[in-house]
Amino acid sequence: MDEQKRIEFEKELNSLRRDILLMLYEAKSGHPGGSLSAISVISYLFLNVMRFDPANPLWEERDRFILSKGHAAPALYAILARVGYFSPKLLKTLRKLGSPLQGHPDSRKLPGVESSTGSLGQGISIAGGIALAGKMEKKSYNVYTLLGDGEIQEGQVWEALMAASQFKLDNLCIFIDNNGLQIDGPVSMVMNVDPIADKLRSFNLATMEIDGHNPDEIENAFEFFKSNKGKGVPTGIVSHTIKGKCVSFMENKSEWHGVAPSKEEVEKALDELGCIESLEDWLTEGITWER
Amino acid sequence: MGKVEKKKLEMQATRDAYGKTLVELGTENHNIVVMDADLSASTRTELFAKKFPERFFNMGIAEANMIGYAAGMALSGKIVFVSTFAIFATLRPFEQIRNAVAAQNLNVKIAATHAGISVGEDGLSHQAIEDVAILRSLPNMHIFIPADSVSAVKIVKEAARINGPVYIRMSRPKTPIIYDETYEFNAGQANILIDAPEARVAMLATGNMVYEAMVCGEKLRSEGIPVIVVDVSSIKPINKELIVSVAKRARLVVTLEEHTIVGGLGGAVCELLSEEYPTKVMRIGINDVFGESGTPSALFQHFGLTAEHIYRKLIKELR
Ligand SMILES: Cc1ncc(C[n+]2csc(CCOP(=O)(O)OP(=O)(O)O)c2C)c(N)n1
Ligand SMILES: [Mg+2]
Numbered sequence: 001m002d003e004q005k006r007i008e009f010e011k012e013l014n015s016l017r018r019d020i021l022l023m024l025y026e027a028k029s030g031h032p033g034g035s036l037s038a039i040s041v042i043s044y045l046f047l048n049v050m051r052f053d054p055a056n057p058l059w060e061e062r063d064r065f066i067l068s069k070g071h072a073a074p075a076l077y078a079i080l081a082r083v084g085y086f087s088p089k090l091l092k093t094l095r096k097l098g099s100p101l102q103g104h105p106d107s108r109k110l111p112g113v114e115s116s117t118g119s120l121g122q123g124i125s126i127a128g129g130i131a132l133a134g135k136m137e138k139k140s141y142n143v144y145t146l147l148g149d150g151e152i153q154e155g156q157v158w159e160a161l162m163a164a165s166q167f168k169l170d171n172l173c174i175f176i177d178n179n180g181l182q183i184d185g186p187v188s189m190v191m192n193v194d195p196i197a198d199k200l201r202s203f204n205l206a207t208m209e210i211d212g213h214n215p216d217e218i219e220n221a222f223e224f225f226k227s228n229k230g231k232g233v234p235t236g237i238v239s240h241t242i243k244g245k246c247v248s249f250m251e252n253k254s255e256w257h258g259v260a261p262s263k264e265e266v267e268k269a270l271d272e273l274g275c276i277e278s279l280e281d282w283l284t285e286g287i288t289w290e291r
Numbered sequence: 292m293g294k295v296e297k298k299k300l301e302m303q304a305t306r307d308a309y310g311k312t313l314v315e316l317g318t319e320n321h322n323i324v325v326m327d328a329d330l331s332a333s334t335r336t337e338l339f340a341k342k343f344p345e346r347f348f349n350m351g352i353a354e355a356n357m358i359g360y361a362a363g364m365a366l367s368g369k370i371v372f373v374s375t376f377a378i379f380a381t382l383r384p385f386e387q388i389r390n391a392v393a394a395q396n397l398n399v400k401i402a403a404t405h406a407g408i409s410v411g412e413d414g415l416s417h418q419a420i421e422d423v424a425i426l427r428s429l430p431n432m433h434i435f436i437p438a439d440s441v442s443a444v445k446i447v448k449e450a451a452r453i454n455g456p457v458y459i460r461m462s463r464p465k466t467p468i469i470y471d472e473t474y475e476f477n478a479g480q481a482n483i484l485i486d487a488p489e490a491r492v493a494m495l496a497t498g499n500m501v502y503e504a505m506v507c508g509e510k511l512r513s514e515g516i517p518v519i520v521v522d523v524s525s526i527k528p529i530n531k532e533l534i535v536s537v538a539k540r541a542r543l544v545v546t547l548e549e550h551t552i553v554g555g556l557g558g559a560v561c562e563l564l565s566e567e568y569p570t571k572v573m574r575i576g577i578n579d580v581f582g583e584s585g586t587p588s589a590l591f592q593h594f595g596l597t598a599e600h601i602y603r604k605l606i607k608e609l610r
Contacts, residue, residue, distance in 0.1 A: 029412045070416065095412040097585030097593055103414035118416030119383065120352050150329060153351035184329045184337075184349055191329075191351025 001216050009044065009215050012082070016043050017246055018275050019078040019091060022282045025266040027095040030103065033256040035075040037179040037212070037241040038146055042067075044218045045144055046079045054084040057111040063141050064114045064130050068123025069148035069177065070104040071258070076113070077101050085112035092282075121154025123147070124174065128160050131172040131234075142225075146175040150182030153191050158203070161234075165204040168232035173225040174205070176236070177212065179243035181254045200236035212239030248272060297506055297598070300467035306404040308440035309461055310335025312447040313372060317343050323451065326361055326373045328354050333463075334374040334404045355384040358399070362391035365398040370451060373399060377406035377419035377460060385425055392456050393429040400450045402459040407549035408577065408594060409462045409499060409587040418582035424554025426458050427527050433457040433478055434526040438501035439469045442524060445476035453478060460498060462549070464587050467502050481530040483537070485509070487517035491609055493541035494520045494601075495534065497556045500547035500575075503591075506598035511605065529559050531567065538570045543608065545573045549596065552576040573608065575601060 001009075016039050024030045042065070046052075050063040067076045074094065081088040086100070093099035100109040104118025114130070117123040127145035134141050147157065164172055176196055184190050193199075200207040206228040210217035218239075225235040243257070244250025247269040261269060270276045317323050317339055324346045331337040331349060340347035350357040354375055361371040373380065380403035381388065392399045403422070410418045426432050433453060437443035443461060450457040469484075484501070485508045492511070496504035501522045508520040519537055523529065538544050544564065546557040557574030564570045577594055591597050595604070 027412065095414075095584045097583070097589040099584065103412045103584040104416045106414070116416065118414070119379070150352050153329075153353045155353060155356060182329050182352065183333075184327075184331050190349050191353065 001219055006215050009047065012047060013040060013043055014273055014275070016075070016078045016082060018270060018273055018278055019081070019088070020074045021247070021261060021266055021269050022278065023074050023077065023091050023094045024260040025263070026092055026282070028260050029095060030074055030260050031071040031258050032247070032250055032261065033181070033243040033253070034069060034148060034177070034179065035072045036245045036247065036250065037243045038069070038072045038177045039075040039078065040213045040241070040245070041146065041175055041177070041218055041239055042075050043079050044215065045222075046083050048219070049222050050144070054112065057085065061139065061141055064127070064143045066115050066123045066127040066130070066143070066145040067105055067117055068127065068145050069120065069151050070117030070123065073101070073103065073105050076105055080110070080112040086110065120148065120151040121156040124157055124160040127174075128164050128169060128172060131164070131169040132167050134171050135167065135169065142171050142173060144173045144175070146177055148182070149176055149178045149180065149187050149193055149196065150190070152176060152193050152196070161200070161203040161205065164234040169234045170229050170232050172234045174234060174236045176238050177241055178238050179241045181243045181252070181257070183254060183257050185254050197238045200238070204233060205236035206231070206233045207236045207238070209238045209240065212241040213245060246273060296510070300469065302465035302467055303440035304463065304465045305437045305440050305443040305461040306333075306335045306463070308443035309402055309404070309447055309459070310338040312444045313339040314342050316448065316451050317346065320370065320451065322368065323370045323372065324348065324364055326350050326357050326371060328352055328357050328375040328379060330375050333376070336372070336374045354379045355387050358384040358387040359391055361399045362395065362397050365392075366395070370398045371400065372402050374402045374404065376410070376417060377403035377422050378417055381422040381426055381458065382419060388426070389429055393431045396431045396455045398454060398456070400457045400459065402447065402450070402461070404461045405463045406460045407462055407499065408582045408590045409464050409549060411463070411587045411590065412584050414584035415581040420549070420551045420577045420582060421554070422458070422460065423526055423548070423550050423556065424558060427554065427559060431455050432527060434460070435478075436460045436498040436524055436526060438498060438522045438524060439466060441468055441470040441472065441474055442476060445474055446524065449476050449478065462499055466499055469502055469505065476524065478525055479528040479530050480525045481533045482522045482524065483519065483533070484522055485512065485518055485520035487519055488540065490517045490519045490541040492516070492518050492543045492545055492605060493537045494518065494545045494547060495523050495537070495556065495560055496520065496547040497523045497526065499549050500596065503596065503598040503601060504547050507601045507605070510598070510602055516609065523556055526556055526559060529563065531563060534560060534563055535567050538564055538568050543573060544570050545575060545605065547601065548576045550576050552578055575604070
């Protein structure tokens with residue numbers, strides 16, 4: 001990736017991290033750790049890979065993204081607002097009564113949310129179904145989904161993988177956000193899932209491991225997926241990430257799985273991201289800044 | 292119409308009582324084992340895990356498998372408490388509960404927390420409001436819902452004593468303590484909290500709705516409207532005699548639950564009374580819709596489950 005593209009991407013990524021933190025601060029509950037580990041891949045996907053049209057959210061040929069680890073909803077909402085599905089002002093309503101920004105994504109309430117998720121293990125099956133329908137109708141769209149590494153403890157995930165291979169879903173690209181942590185601690189201590197890549201391979205997926213915060217490697221993953229199209233195999237990407245990425249006191253801490261930052265904490269976090277001034281804007285008028 | 296006043300009572304979450312009671316039970320009975328599915332901090336089973344690490348099993352995010360392992364443990368003579376959020380403890384592994392646990396009448400105690408809409412901001416995917424309805428359909432299953440943390444202690448102990456499957460439905464927030472230490476619990480129990488020889492309305496409430504019913508009942512009584520308020524803590528088996536006798540003394544029966552009005556306490560009472568003593572029953576709960584995000588108190592307002600909302604509804608009905 002050339003230097004200019006990389007700098008621009010990192011800048012976008014930083015403001016999305018900022019939006020996630022502000023949203024969670026405002027909501028006073030939610031999931032920072034897994035939103036921050038996932039936003040790098042999700043933002044690259046929406047900004048550089050997927051074809052979609054926010055003015056026509058149900059455009060039949062659009063590529064689809066299903067956030068199987070639905071608790072990372074703030075990451076999804078941040079990018080959906082960024083690409084124009086709805087006004088960034090709505091980000092202030094996260095988790096409040098009546099908001100389309102539900103605690104977990106709700107497809108009936110918010111354009112751009114392809115399917116409701118939140119119960120772990122189900123999103124990948126739904127993504128598989130969308131990919132299967134695409135194959136059946138000879139559509140050209142691709143389906144992307146992202147799972148947590150704790151999430152893959154659900155047996156349903158392996159049922160979905162089995163089916164993806166059986167039905168030769170080479171239009172399906174599955175990311176595992178391998179941040180090493182779940183709620184009760186390290187995944188390896190709670191219920192080990194390693195070696196993930198070997199497991200995916202043995203389920204007949206074209207499999208690759210990447211550093212999920214390195215833009216070049218993220219780009220390579222999507223190139224890899226493209227190269228598998230027409231081969232009749234689904235793609236699996238094990239994305240090595242850091243839970244709470246870019247906020248020093250949240251990084252690699254399972255304690256930050258499901259609590260929102262306090263005023264002091266959000267100040268500290270925004271300071272680290274180099275955008276402390278945005279808190280004032282947020283508090284006074286919500287997100288109104290031009291991108 | 293005055294405002295409904297709420298007395299200040301001490302608050303404690305039923306799940307906190309559960310966590311402490313598990314440790315007590317584990318000390319007395321070495322046959323007790325505990326399983327959780329990556330939510331041991333939230334369900335408070337972590338207290339047991341710290342005290343008895345060799346008898347605690349974190350099964351990961353794999354609830355259906357957890358029920359199967361619990362069944363296997365129970366077939367091998369263990370008393371197994373399994374915990375996670377109510378939605379993942381009941382709805383997701385329902386068929387496993389039916390075929391592995393209930394059909395074999397096994398000693399598996401499904402002690403679930405975060406039931407109902409008081410889960411709050413996590414929204415509909417995390418709010419079990421159908422759990423009582425589906426589990427009630429299973430032979431052998433016991434279903435207990437504590438109204439506060441004091442009764443939760445006694446209910447958890449009774450669950451350990453019972454030979455067979457039990458579902459205990461607990462919630463996330465701190466709730467008012469309404470009982471004192473003299474409270475005792477047995478399967479099939481219902482407690483009359485406010486009584487009247489002849490009542491305009493009998494409120495049959497369960498779980499977090501018991502407190503709301505009490506507050507509403509006090510208010511109606513203070514306005515000269517005789518009421519009966521009952522805590523139906525045992526949904527299965529249900530106290531037939533008490534419910535029929537209360538229905539005979541009241542013109543209207545109202546059920547109150549933090550659950551869909553389909554098939555839960557409301558359903559159970561309707562089934563019972565239509566056979567034993569046909570009476571008009573008004574079901575108050577979640578009105579055949581899904582939950583959504585919001586603070587627990589905003590959601591209680593939204594779904595009309597506060598004492599104030601119930602009071603207004605009843606006044607209208609009794610007019
Ligand atoms: C079926 C189901 N069980 C339990 C939960 C509660 N829960 C939400 S997030 C989570 C941990 C997820 O860990 P992981 O998949 O590694 O996510 P990440 O680390 O990316 O946040 C759990 C247990 C759930 N949402 N769904
Ligand atoms: Mg993880």
